[in-house]
Amino acid sequence: MDKSSDKEHDHKKLGKELDLFAFSDSVGKGLPLFTPKGSVIRRELERFIVDEEIKRNYLHVYTPDIAKLDLYIKSGHYPHYKDSMYAPIEIDKEQFMLRPMTCPHHFELYLRKPVSYRELPMRIAELAKLYRYEQSGELMGLQRVRTFCLADAHIICASEEQAVEEISNALDLIEYVTSVFGLALDVDYRYRLSLGDRANTEKYYKNDAGWEKGEDLLRKLMQKRGSKFEEAKDEAAFYGPKIDIQMKYVNCKEDTAFTVQYDFCMPERFDLTYIGEDGEKHRAFVVHRSSIGAIERIMAFLIEKYAGAFPFWLSPVQVRVLSVSEKHVAYAQEVLATLRTAHIRADLDNANESLGKKIRAGKTEKIPYLLIVGDKEVEAKTISVESRDHGKQEAASLLDFIAKTNEEIRTRK
Numbered sequence: 310m311d312k313s314s315d316k317e318h319d320h321k322k323l324g325k326e327l328d329l330f331a332f333s334d335s336v337g338k339g340l341p342l343f344t345p346k347g348s349v350i351r352r353e354l355e356r357f358i359v360d361e362e363i364k365r366n367y368l369h370v371y372t373p374d375i376a377k378l379d380l381y382i383k384s385g386h387y388p389h390y391k392d393s394m395y396a397p398i399e400i401d402k403e404q405f406m407l408r409p410m411t412c413p414h415h416f417e418l419y420l421r422k423p424v425s426y427r428e429l430p431m432r433i434a435e436l437a438k439l440y441r442y443e444q445s446g447e448l449m450g451l452q453r454v455r456t457f458c459l460a461d462a463h464i465i466c467a468s469e470e471q472a473v474e475e476i477s478n479a480l481d482l483i484e485y486v487t488s489v490f491g492l493a494l495d496v497d498y499r500y501r502l503s504l505g506d507r508a509n510t511e512k513y514y515k516n517d518a519g520w521e522k523g524e525d526l527l528r529k530l531m532q533k534r535g536s537k538f539e540e541a542k543d544e545a546a547f548y549g550p551k552i553d554i555q556m557k558y559v560n561c562k563e564d565t566a567f568t569v570q571y572d573f574c575m576p577e578r579f580d581l582t583y584i585g586e587d588g589e590k591h592r593a594f595v596v597h598r599s600s601i602g603a604i605e606r607i608m609a610f611l612i613e614k615y616a617g618a619f620p621f622w623l624s625p626v627q628v629r630v631l632s633v634s635e636k637h638v639a640y641a642q643e644v645l646a647t648l649r650t651a652h653i654r655a656d657l658d659n660a661n662e663s664l665g666k667k668i669r670a671g672k673t674e675k676i677p678y679l680l681i682v683g684d685k686e687v688e689a690k691t692i693s694v695e696s697r698d699h700g701k702q703e704a705a706s707l708l709d710f711i712a713k714t715n716e717e718i719r720t721r722k
Protein backbone atom coordinates (compact mmCIF):
# COMPACT_ATOMS: atom_id res chain seq x y z
CA MET A 310 0.00 0.00 0.00
CA ASP A 311 1.24 3.48 -0.90
CA LYS A 312 2.71 5.05 2.23
CA SER A 313 1.83 8.61 1.20
CA SER A 314 -1.86 7.74 1.16
CA ASP A 315 -1.85 5.91 4.51
CA LYS A 316 -3.86 8.62 6.19
CA GLU A 317 -6.49 8.60 3.44
CA HIS A 318 -6.71 4.82 3.78
CA ASP A 319 -7.31 4.87 7.53
CA HIS A 320 -10.55 2.91 8.04
CA LYS A 321 -11.76 5.28 10.78
CA LYS A 322 -11.62 8.25 8.38
CA LEU A 323 -13.07 6.28 5.46
CA GLY A 324 -15.78 4.76 7.64
CA LYS A 325 -17.04 8.23 8.45
CA GLU A 326 -16.75 9.58 4.88
CA LEU A 327 -18.49 6.55 3.38
CA ASP A 328 -21.01 6.44 6.25
CA LEU A 329 -20.33 2.81 7.21
CA PHE A 330 -20.22 2.92 11.02
CA ALA A 331 -20.36 5.32 13.96
CA PHE A 332 -19.65 5.51 17.67
CA SER A 333 -21.77 7.26 20.27
CA ASP A 334 -20.60 8.36 23.71
CA SER A 335 -24.09 7.62 24.97
CA VAL A 336 -23.84 3.99 23.84
CA GLY A 337 -20.26 3.59 25.03
CA LYS A 338 -16.64 3.45 23.94
CA GLY A 339 -15.62 0.63 21.63
CA LEU A 340 -19.23 -0.33 20.85
CA PRO A 341 -19.70 0.21 17.08
CA LEU A 342 -23.01 1.12 15.46
CA PHE A 343 -23.28 -0.09 11.86
CA THR A 344 -25.13 2.21 9.45
CA PRO A 345 -27.42 0.75 6.76
CA LYS A 346 -24.48 0.85 4.27
CA GLY A 347 -22.00 -0.69 6.71
CA SER A 348 -24.58 -3.33 7.57
CA VAL A 349 -24.77 -4.35 3.91
CA ILE A 350 -21.03 -5.09 3.88
CA ARG A 351 -21.27 -6.95 7.17
CA ARG A 352 -24.27 -9.02 6.00
CA GLU A 353 -22.51 -9.97 2.75
CA LEU A 354 -19.38 -11.06 4.65
CA GLU A 355 -21.51 -13.12 7.04
CA ARG A 356 -23.47 -14.77 4.21
CA PHE A 357 -20.25 -15.50 2.35
CA ILE A 358 -18.58 -17.26 5.27
CA VAL A 359 -21.65 -19.17 6.48
CA ASP A 360 -22.36 -20.48 2.95
CA GLU A 361 -18.71 -21.42 2.43
CA GLU A 362 -18.52 -23.24 5.78
CA ILE A 363 -21.76 -25.13 5.20
CA LYS A 364 -20.30 -26.24 1.86
CA ARG A 365 -17.31 -27.57 3.85
CA ASN A 366 -19.50 -29.59 6.24
CA TYR A 367 -19.63 -27.21 9.18
CA LEU A 368 -22.77 -27.34 11.34
CA HIS A 369 -23.90 -23.76 12.05
CA VAL A 370 -25.60 -23.15 15.41
CA TYR A 371 -26.80 -20.35 17.70
CA THR A 372 -25.95 -20.17 21.41
CA PRO A 373 -26.58 -17.34 23.93
CA ASP A 374 -24.37 -14.30 24.52
CA ILE A 375 -24.37 -14.85 28.29
CA ALA A 376 -23.91 -17.84 30.59
CA LYS A 377 -23.33 -18.64 34.24
CA LEU A 378 -20.03 -17.55 35.74
CA ASP A 379 -19.45 -21.16 36.84
CA LEU A 380 -19.19 -22.25 33.21
CA TYR A 381 -16.20 -19.96 32.66
CA ILE A 382 -14.62 -21.04 35.93
CA LYS A 383 -14.90 -24.64 34.71
CA SER A 384 -13.43 -23.82 31.30
CA GLY A 385 -10.59 -21.83 32.86
CA HIS A 386 -11.49 -18.67 30.93
CA TYR A 387 -12.45 -16.82 34.10
CA PRO A 388 -9.17 -17.44 35.97
CA HIS A 389 -7.09 -16.78 32.83
CA TYR A 390 -9.02 -13.96 31.13
CA LYS A 391 -10.74 -12.35 34.11
CA ASP A 392 -9.14 -8.97 33.39
CA SER A 393 -10.55 -8.83 29.89
CA MET A 394 -14.06 -9.95 30.87
CA TYR A 395 -16.97 -7.77 32.00
CA ALA A 396 -18.03 -7.98 35.63
CA PRO A 397 -20.68 -10.58 36.49
CA ILE A 398 -24.40 -9.71 36.27
CA GLU A 399 -26.58 -11.03 39.09
CA ILE A 400 -29.90 -12.59 38.09
CA ASP A 401 -32.04 -14.46 40.66
CA LYS A 402 -29.05 -14.70 43.03
CA GLU A 403 -26.92 -16.35 40.32
CA GLN A 404 -23.93 -14.78 38.59
CA PHE A 405 -23.87 -14.51 34.80
CA MET A 406 -21.18 -13.28 32.41
CA LEU A 407 -21.24 -11.69 28.99
CA ARG A 408 -19.27 -14.27 27.06
CA PRO A 409 -15.68 -13.59 25.99
CA MET A 410 -15.45 -16.93 24.12
CA THR A 411 -17.78 -19.43 22.49
CA CYS A 412 -15.96 -22.67 23.40
CA PRO A 413 -17.85 -23.73 26.55
CA HIS A 414 -21.23 -23.11 24.86
CA HIS A 415 -20.32 -25.41 21.99
CA PHE A 416 -18.98 -28.08 24.36
CA GLU A 417 -22.23 -28.07 26.32
CA LEU A 418 -24.11 -28.46 23.04
CA TYR A 419 -21.86 -31.38 22.07
CA LEU A 420 -22.53 -33.04 25.44
CA ARG A 421 -26.32 -33.18 24.93
CA LYS A 422 -26.14 -36.79 23.65
CA PRO A 423 -23.59 -39.57 23.12
CA VAL A 424 -21.64 -39.22 19.87
CA SER A 425 -20.31 -42.09 17.75
CA TYR A 426 -16.84 -42.03 16.16
CA ARG A 427 -18.70 -42.11 12.82
CA GLU A 428 -19.97 -38.57 13.48
CA LEU A 429 -16.47 -37.18 13.97
CA PRO A 430 -14.94 -34.83 13.09
CA MET A 431 -17.92 -32.69 14.16
CA ARG A 432 -17.50 -29.06 13.09
CA ILE A 433 -19.68 -26.81 15.27
CA ALA A 434 -19.68 -23.24 13.95
CA GLU A 435 -21.32 -19.96 14.92
CA LEU A 436 -21.23 -16.25 14.11
CA ALA A 437 -20.78 -15.50 17.79
CA LYS A 438 -21.14 -12.10 19.49
CA LEU A 439 -18.38 -11.81 22.08
CA TYR A 440 -17.63 -9.19 24.74
CA ARG A 441 -14.19 -8.28 25.97
CA TYR A 442 -12.83 -5.45 28.01
CA GLU A 443 -10.11 -3.58 26.10
CA GLN A 444 -8.45 -0.63 27.80
CA SER A 445 -9.71 2.65 26.35
CA GLY A 446 -6.21 3.49 25.08
CA GLU A 447 -6.22 0.27 23.05
CA LEU A 448 -9.55 0.92 21.31
CA MET A 449 -9.18 1.69 17.61
CA GLY A 450 -12.12 2.07 15.21
CA LEU A 451 -13.39 -1.37 14.19
CA GLN A 452 -9.97 -2.94 14.64
CA ARG A 453 -10.10 -3.00 18.46
CA VAL A 454 -13.57 -2.96 19.96
CA ARG A 455 -15.33 -4.11 23.13
CA THR A 456 -17.90 -6.27 21.36
CA PHE A 457 -17.40 -8.16 18.14
CA CYS A 458 -18.77 -11.01 16.07
CA LEU A 459 -16.36 -13.91 15.63
CA ALA A 460 -16.75 -16.50 12.84
CA ASP A 461 -15.91 -19.19 15.34
CA ALA A 462 -15.88 -22.99 15.28
CA HIS A 463 -14.94 -25.93 17.46
CA ILE A 464 -14.06 -29.16 15.74
CA ILE A 465 -14.41 -32.25 17.89
CA CYS A 466 -12.00 -34.94 16.67
CA ALA A 467 -11.49 -38.64 17.43
CA SER A 468 -7.68 -38.61 17.34
CA GLU A 469 -4.61 -36.41 17.14
CA GLU A 470 -4.22 -37.34 13.48
CA GLN A 471 -7.79 -36.24 12.79
CA ALA A 472 -7.18 -32.97 14.67
CA VAL A 473 -4.06 -32.25 12.59
CA GLU A 474 -5.99 -32.97 9.38
CA GLU A 475 -8.74 -30.59 10.51
CA ILE A 476 -6.17 -27.88 11.30
CA SER A 477 -4.88 -28.28 7.77
CA ASN A 478 -8.43 -28.07 6.36
CA ALA A 479 -9.02 -24.91 8.41
CA LEU A 480 -5.85 -23.36 6.93
CA ASP A 481 -7.12 -24.29 3.45
CA LEU A 482 -10.36 -22.45 4.21
CA ILE A 483 -8.45 -19.40 5.49
CA GLU A 484 -6.29 -19.38 2.36
CA TYR A 485 -9.42 -19.58 0.21
CA VAL A 486 -11.04 -16.68 2.10
CA THR A 487 -7.93 -14.51 1.80
CA SER A 488 -7.69 -15.30 -1.93
CA VAL A 489 -11.25 -14.00 -2.42
CA PHE A 490 -10.06 -10.73 -0.86
CA GLY A 491 -7.03 -10.70 -3.13
CA LEU A 492 -4.60 -11.14 -0.23
CA ALA A 493 -1.33 -12.99 -0.73
CA LEU A 494 0.53 -15.09 1.83
CA ASP A 495 3.86 -13.52 2.90
CA VAL A 496 2.81 -10.20 1.34
CA ASP A 497 -0.41 -9.20 3.09
CA TYR A 498 -0.29 -11.76 5.88
CA ARG A 499 2.10 -14.23 7.44
CA TYR A 500 1.89 -17.38 9.54
CA ARG A 501 3.04 -17.48 13.13
CA LEU A 502 3.33 -20.61 15.25
CA SER A 503 2.46 -19.41 18.76
CA LEU A 504 4.01 -21.48 21.53
CA GLY A 505 3.47 -21.75 25.27
CA ASP A 506 5.95 -21.42 28.11
CA ARG A 507 6.45 -24.50 30.33
CA ALA A 508 7.80 -22.36 33.17
CA ASN A 509 4.72 -20.13 33.30
CA THR A 510 2.14 -22.43 34.88
CA GLU A 511 -0.02 -19.49 35.89
CA LYS A 512 -0.60 -18.46 32.28
CA TYR A 513 -0.66 -21.91 30.69
CA TYR A 514 -2.37 -25.17 31.53
CA LYS A 515 0.18 -27.51 33.15
CA ASN A 516 0.90 -30.57 31.01
CA ASP A 517 4.47 -30.55 29.67
CA ALA A 518 4.08 -33.69 27.55
CA GLY A 519 0.86 -32.34 26.04
CA TRP A 520 2.52 -29.05 25.09
CA GLU A 521 5.58 -30.81 23.68
CA LYS A 522 3.42 -33.03 21.52
CA GLY A 523 0.97 -30.32 20.43
CA GLU A 524 3.70 -27.89 19.41
CA ASP A 525 5.53 -30.61 17.54
CA LEU A 526 2.37 -31.62 15.64
CA LEU A 527 1.72 -28.03 14.52
CA ARG A 528 5.35 -27.44 13.55
CA LYS A 529 5.43 -30.63 11.46
CA LEU A 530 2.13 -29.72 9.81
CA MET A 531 3.43 -26.28 8.78
CA GLN A 532 6.61 -27.85 7.41
CA LYS A 533 4.58 -30.41 5.47
CA ARG A 534 2.36 -27.68 3.99
CA GLY A 535 5.52 -25.88 2.91
CA SER A 536 4.37 -22.51 4.26
CA LYS A 537 6.86 -20.07 5.68
CA PHE A 538 6.20 -19.38 9.37
CA GLU A 539 7.80 -17.78 12.38
CA GLU A 540 7.76 -19.17 15.88
CA ALA A 541 6.74 -16.97 18.81
CA LYS A 542 7.19 -18.07 22.38
CA ASP A 543 4.63 -17.14 25.03
CA GLU A 544 1.85 -16.30 22.52
CA ALA A 545 -0.25 -19.49 22.81
CA ALA A 546 -3.77 -19.87 24.24
CA PHE A 547 -3.78 -21.11 27.83
CA TYR A 548 -5.10 -24.48 26.62
CA GLY A 549 -2.68 -25.14 23.76
CA PRO A 550 -0.46 -23.91 20.90
CA LYS A 551 -1.91 -22.18 17.83
CA ILE A 552 -1.24 -21.01 14.30
CA ASP A 553 -1.95 -17.30 13.96
CA ILE A 554 -2.49 -15.41 10.74
CA GLN A 555 -0.91 -11.99 11.25
CA MET A 556 -2.08 -9.04 9.13
CA LYS A 557 -0.61 -5.60 8.76
CA TYR A 558 -2.91 -2.58 8.88
CA VAL A 559 -2.44 0.89 7.45
CA ASN A 560 -1.38 2.18 10.86
CA CYS A 561 1.41 -0.44 10.60
CA LYS A 562 0.09 -2.22 13.66
CA GLU A 563 0.12 -5.95 13.14
CA ASP A 564 -2.82 -7.91 14.51
CA THR A 565 -3.92 -11.52 14.63
CA ALA A 566 -6.68 -11.73 12.03
CA PHE A 567 -7.45 -15.46 12.14
CA THR A 568 -6.31 -18.30 14.35
CA VAL A 569 -6.32 -22.11 14.49
CA GLN A 570 -5.70 -23.73 17.85
CA TYR A 571 -4.92 -27.22 19.04
CA ASP A 572 -6.48 -28.03 22.41
CA PHE A 573 -5.60 -30.94 24.69
CA CYS A 574 -6.97 -29.27 27.85
CA MET A 575 -10.71 -28.56 27.36
CA PRO A 576 -11.63 -32.15 26.39
CA GLU A 577 -10.57 -33.16 29.91
CA ARG A 578 -12.21 -30.24 31.68
CA PHE A 579 -15.52 -30.86 29.90
CA ASP A 580 -15.14 -34.63 29.73
CA LEU A 581 -15.61 -34.61 25.95
CA THR A 582 -15.79 -38.18 24.75
CA TYR A 583 -17.11 -40.26 21.89
CA ILE A 584 -18.11 -43.91 21.48
CA GLY A 585 -15.38 -45.74 19.57
CA GLU A 586 -15.58 -48.72 17.23
CA ASP A 587 -15.02 -50.93 20.29
CA GLY A 588 -18.18 -49.58 21.96
CA GLU A 589 -16.08 -47.89 24.67
CA LYS A 590 -15.83 -44.20 25.60
CA HIS A 591 -12.72 -42.39 24.30
CA ARG A 592 -11.30 -38.92 24.95
CA ALA A 593 -11.93 -36.42 22.13
CA PHE A 594 -9.56 -33.74 20.81
CA VAL A 595 -10.60 -30.18 19.98
CA VAL A 596 -9.57 -27.67 17.33
CA HIS A 597 -10.65 -24.05 17.88
CA ARG A 598 -10.56 -21.92 14.74
CA SER A 599 -11.81 -18.72 13.19
CA SER A 600 -12.14 -18.49 9.42
CA ILE A 601 -12.88 -14.90 8.52
CA GLY A 602 -11.95 -13.83 12.07
CA ALA A 603 -13.89 -11.05 13.79
CA ILE A 604 -16.22 -9.44 11.26
CA GLU A 605 -15.38 -5.97 12.65
CA ARG A 606 -11.64 -6.51 12.27
CA ILE A 607 -11.83 -7.90 8.72
CA MET A 608 -14.13 -5.00 7.79
CA ALA A 609 -11.53 -2.52 9.11
CA PHE A 610 -8.93 -4.29 7.00
CA LEU A 611 -11.06 -4.37 3.83
CA ILE A 612 -12.13 -0.72 4.16
CA GLU A 613 -8.42 0.21 4.21
CA LYS A 614 -7.51 -2.21 1.44
CA TYR A 615 -10.20 -1.12 -1.02
CA ALA A 616 -10.23 2.53 0.16
CA GLY A 617 -13.99 2.59 -0.40
CA ALA A 618 -13.89 1.04 -3.90
CA PHE A 619 -15.38 -2.27 -2.75
CA PRO A 620 -15.69 -5.19 -5.16
CA PHE A 621 -19.16 -5.49 -6.67
CA TRP A 622 -20.44 -8.18 -4.27
CA LEU A 623 -19.54 -6.07 -1.19
CA SER A 624 -20.60 -2.64 -2.48
CA PRO A 625 -23.41 -1.09 -0.41
CA VAL A 626 -24.79 0.52 -3.61
CA GLN A 627 -23.87 -1.61 -6.62
CA VAL A 628 -25.60 0.32 -9.40
CA ARG A 629 -26.96 3.85 -9.77
CA VAL A 630 -29.38 4.79 -12.50
CA LEU A 631 -28.99 8.37 -13.83
CA SER A 632 -31.75 10.03 -15.80
CA VAL A 633 -30.49 12.66 -18.28
CA SER A 634 -33.60 14.83 -17.85
CA GLU A 635 -37.14 14.88 -16.50
CA LYS A 636 -38.61 13.06 -19.52
CA HIS A 637 -36.39 10.02 -18.90
CA VAL A 638 -37.41 9.47 -15.28
CA ALA A 639 -40.25 7.03 -16.00
CA TYR A 640 -37.96 4.67 -17.95
CA ALA A 641 -35.21 5.11 -15.32
CA GLN A 642 -37.68 3.97 -12.67
CA GLU A 643 -38.52 0.93 -14.78
CA VAL A 644 -34.80 0.09 -15.02
CA LEU A 645 -34.43 0.51 -11.24
CA ALA A 646 -37.35 -1.83 -10.51
CA THR A 647 -35.92 -4.52 -12.82
CA LEU A 648 -32.51 -4.30 -11.12
CA ARG A 649 -34.04 -4.62 -7.67
CA THR A 650 -36.14 -7.60 -8.71
CA ALA A 651 -32.85 -9.21 -9.80
CA HIS A 652 -31.48 -8.63 -6.23
CA ILE A 653 -29.05 -5.94 -7.33
CA ARG A 654 -28.62 -3.09 -4.82
CA ALA A 655 -29.52 -0.09 -6.95
CA ASP A 656 -30.69 3.49 -6.50
CA LEU A 657 -31.78 6.32 -8.77
CA ASP A 658 -30.48 9.85 -9.20
CA ASN A 659 -33.27 11.82 -10.87
CA ALA A 660 -32.26 15.21 -9.43
CA ASN A 661 -32.65 18.26 -11.64
CA GLU A 662 -28.89 18.53 -12.21
CA SER A 663 -26.58 18.19 -15.19
CA LEU A 664 -25.58 14.66 -16.19
CA GLY A 665 -21.91 15.58 -15.66
CA LYS A 666 -22.59 16.53 -12.06
CA LYS A 667 -24.50 13.30 -11.40
CA ILE A 668 -21.70 11.20 -12.92
CA ARG A 669 -19.12 12.99 -10.77
CA ALA A 670 -21.20 12.39 -7.62
CA GLY A 671 -21.51 8.66 -8.47
CA LYS A 672 -17.76 8.43 -9.05
CA THR A 673 -16.97 10.18 -5.76
CA GLU A 674 -19.11 7.57 -4.00
CA LYS A 675 -17.14 4.85 -5.88
CA ILE A 676 -20.29 3.11 -7.11
CA PRO A 677 -19.22 0.21 -9.38
CA TYR A 678 -21.72 0.94 -12.22
CA LEU A 679 -23.58 4.06 -13.34
CA LEU A 680 -26.38 3.39 -15.83
CA ILE A 681 -27.24 6.40 -17.98
CA VAL A 682 -30.71 6.74 -19.45
CA GLY A 683 -31.47 9.40 -22.11
CA ASP A 684 -33.37 9.72 -25.40
CA LYS A 685 -31.38 7.06 -27.22
CA GLU A 686 -31.74 4.55 -24.40
CA VAL A 687 -35.47 5.16 -23.92
CA GLU A 688 -36.07 4.64 -27.61
CA ALA A 689 -33.93 1.50 -28.00
CA LYS A 690 -34.86 0.20 -24.52
CA THR A 691 -31.19 -0.08 -23.59
CA ILE A 692 -28.82 1.47 -21.04
CA SER A 693 -25.42 3.16 -21.30
CA VAL A 694 -22.90 1.83 -18.80
CA GLU A 695 -20.15 3.78 -17.06
CA SER A 696 -18.00 1.37 -15.06
CA ARG A 697 -15.88 2.48 -12.10
CA ASP A 698 -13.12 0.02 -13.01
CA HIS A 699 -13.37 -0.14 -16.83
CA GLY A 700 -14.70 3.28 -17.91
CA LYS A 701 -17.35 3.89 -20.56
CA GLN A 702 -18.86 0.76 -22.08
CA GLU A 703 -21.08 0.07 -25.10
CA ALA A 704 -24.85 0.48 -24.82
CA ALA A 705 -26.30 -2.79 -23.62
CA SER A 706 -29.59 -4.47 -22.95
CA LEU A 707 -30.53 -4.42 -19.29
CA LEU A 708 -30.89 -8.20 -19.19
CA ASP A 709 -27.34 -8.69 -20.51
CA PHE A 710 -26.07 -6.26 -17.88
CA ILE A 711 -27.90 -8.16 -15.12
CA ALA A 712 -26.51 -11.51 -16.34
CA LYS A 713 -22.98 -10.09 -16.32
CA THR A 714 -23.26 -8.60 -12.84
CA ASN A 715 -24.86 -11.75 -11.44
CA GLU A 716 -21.78 -13.60 -12.63
CA GLU A 717 -19.60 -11.04 -10.82
CA ILE A 718 -21.55 -11.73 -7.62
CA ARG A 719 -21.36 -15.51 -8.05
CA THR A 720 -17.60 -15.53 -8.59
CA ARG A 721 -16.94 -12.63 -6.15
CA LYS A 722 -14.52 -11.12 -8.67
Ligand SMILES: [Zn+2]
Nearest residue numbers: 410411412597
Ligand atom coordinates in the same frame (compact mmCIF):
# COMPACT_ATOMS: atom_id res chain seq x y z
ZN1 LIG B 1 -12.74 -21.72 21.35
